[in-house]
Amino acid sequence: MKLTLALLVPFSLTALATPLSNPNPFEKRDNWCVVASNGVDCRSKPGVGAGNLVRDIKTSDRFGVACTKKVGGRTWDWVPGWGCWVSARDTRTGDAAHNECESGLHDC
Numbered sequence: 483m484k485l486t487l488a489l490l491v492p493f494s495l496t497a498l499a500t501p502l503s504n505p506n507p508f509e510k511r512d513n514w515c516v517v518a519s520n521g522v523d524c525r526s527k528p529g530v531g532a533g534n535l536v537r538d539i540k541t542s543d544r545f546g547v548a549c550t551k552k553v554g555g556r557t558w559d560w561v562p563g564w565g566c567w568v569s570a571r572d573t574r575t576g577d578a579a580h581n582e583c584e585s586g587l588h589d590c
Contacts, residue, residue, distance in 0.1 A: 514546055
C-alpha cells in the first residue's frame with residue numbers, strides 16, 4: 483500500500499503540470515530553391531569569379547538558401563548544405579506564384 487501511494491502521488495502531480503509556452507517561435511528555415519539553367523557556379527566566396535568553384539549546379543538540383551549578401555551590386559545566396567554562394571540572378575523557388583528565392587531571408 484505504501485509503495486502504491488508513493489508512486490501514485492508523483493505521477494498524479496505530473497499529470498497536472500502544464501507546459502510552459504515557448505517565448506521564441508521556431509526560427510525560419512532555409513528557402514528551397516532551384517536554378518533556371520544548367521552550369522550555374524556555386525563558389526566559396528560571394529562575387530563574380532570570387533573564391534573557388536565548389537559545385538556546378540544543375541536544374542535538377544534542389545538546395546536550401548539560408549541568407550543573402552550584397553557584393554558588387556549583386557545579391558548572393560548562401561547555400562549552407564554545400565558551403566558555397568550562388569548569384570541570386572540564377573536562383574528561383576520553382577513555384578510560379580513565389581519566384582524570388584530570397585523572400586524573407588536575412589543578411590548573412
